[in-house]
Amino acid sequence: MVSPLDVGFVRSHFPALASDWAIMENAGGTLVPRQVIERLHSYLSFNQIQPGAEFPISAQAAERIAESERLMAAMIGAEPGEVLIGPSTTMNVFLLSHAIRPWLKPGDEVIVTNLDHEANNGAWRRLAEVGVVVREWSFNLDTAALEAHDLRALLTDRTRLVCFTQCSNVVGTIHDVAGLTHIAHDAGALVCVDAVAYAPHRHLDVKALGVDFYLTSLYKIYGPHLGMLYGRRDLLRKADRLNHFFTDDDVPLRLHPGGVNHELTASLSGVTAYFDALHDRHFGPTNLPLHDRLGQVFGLIADHEETLCRPLLEFLGGHPRVRLNGSRDPDQRARVPTVTFTVKDRKADEIPTALLPHRIGIRAGDFYARRAIDTWNLGPQGGVVRASIVHYNTVEEVNRLVAALDRVI
Ligand SMILES: Cc1ncc(COP(=O)(O)O)c(C=O)c1O
Structure with a gap:
């Protein structure tokens, strides 16, 4: 078995990842591997x-x-x-x-x-x-x-x-x-x-x-x-x-x-052909049914996502001007790496705009969870800033995000 997740192999399947943009608006919709295309x-x-x-x-x-x-x-x-x-x-x-x-x-x-x-x-x-x-x-x-x-x-x-x-x-x-x-x-x-x-x-x-x-x-x-x-x-x-x-x-x-x-x-x-490529790369060909093969693949994905989530939560959770939503625990059983926050005295959409020169793609808004945003009374601030990570993101991208946020917040 090959472990941890071979992120270079993962990324080689996504033509859109060939650019140097760090795409972290994946909760809005993920990129597509070549098997689908x-x-x-x-x-x-x-x-x-x-x-x-x-x-x-x-x-x-x-x-x-x-x-x-x-x-x-x-x-x-x-x-x-x-x-x-x-x-x-x-x-x-x-x-x-x-x-x-x-x-x-x-x-x-x-x-x-x-x-x-x-x-x-x-x-x-x-x-x-x-x-x-x-x-x-x-x-x-x-x-x-x-x-x-x-x-x-x-x-x-x-x-x-x-x-x-x-x-x-x-x-x-x-x-x-x-x-x-x-x-x-x-x-x-x-x-x-x-x-x-x-x-x-x-x-x-x-x-x-x-x-x-x-x-x-x-x-x-x-x-x-x-x-x-x-x-x-x-x-x-x-x-x-x-x-x-x-x-x-x-x-x-x-x-x-x-x-x-x-x-x-x-x-x-x-989609499943892509996951099977990941499966074969990490576990070799097996006779397991698809659902079980996916279980193995998502085990690696969850571990990698936890690694990515940890530094982001540490940075945001410890920042005096930031209010982080949801669990501060990066444990894969506690949360997925969809991280939202607000910054004191800043409109939410200022943050994604400020990250553009760093070639980082994130987004702000209510993300159609309008009732949650209204409950927090965040409408006037323009909702929340969201960085949503998936398994094709890298440690380098998250470090870049943290460093850029440190400068712009
Ligand atoms: C949690 C959640 N539920 C439902 C939806 C709606 O999905 P769709 O765009 O397929 O209608 C979204 C889309 O962003 C979502 O994030």
Whole structure:
């Protein structure tokens, strides 16, 4: 086994990393490895036709799409009949909320948070229009985390659904999804977990978590601009059919008006091909199933990310003018390396601008977690500054970021 993560090998897969810019706005969307780019190019070159007819290029098009769907499901520990690949997480939640709306009666309760991205918020809050009572689970202001006892206090015998985040895109602290899901299930409620900000960093296993619905955005996991919704098969079968009355009544098509984007979906097999290249480089070829191979790869990724996160947290956590959000502990079980902060008497967007001459790409704003930003009353300051690191970042880049921040703050 080769350890630690061979970052030079990692970076050689990403054409966009050839420049000397340190890209640390990865929570907004990650760069794409050549395995994805090649598949997109080849699908458009040879298979861009209506898939599923008998002649070869059409039959092959259908197979390329189906293979990607199988691989994406396997990546999160699910079966193909349990995932739906749609244009984005926002759109997938919108579809899901419509599909399960008939299950909810006036007076039933849905819990949402003030920490979540609006994708796992707005569509659920709109259920108030049909008489559903929406309750807000507020994060703890000291820890910037969602606490189990606050959830318990909100659950009633009318709670049908609890929507929360595995880790916020403006905090990075990891929640105990399995534990929180258990609490919700004990009260008879389902859960819908936003894993969008968590998924680029850690091995995903929906069955181990026991979740009912689980959201990831594939363009933040080194893929093209798509989102993936996992749902327990019995639930997705029971949900209201959203497609035409005559289309295939199985998942995903029954919930998917218009079907998938062909070329982007076909390119998704490049995501797992990329992870497999990392696997073979570090562990050699094995007979392990894909999900287990990914577990090994993400073990190395998590170790490397922890190494990257430590100096940044140390610098920000010890700076007298900085307020750091979320866990100060770089431990990979505590947080992902999505680090946000504010600087006393400075507008948030001044900091990314000041870093441009250092050829460092970070960003400021509310990142669509508007309710969290408003809860902190950070709107007038322009939200938070975010440096979001992934495994293709280097120790040198983080040192450069820390040195540059030291000069500009
Ligand atoms: C935590 C989180 N959830 C949901 C979303 C929405 O994802 P999408 O752009 O796929 O709708 C984002 C996007 O930034 C996010 O960071």
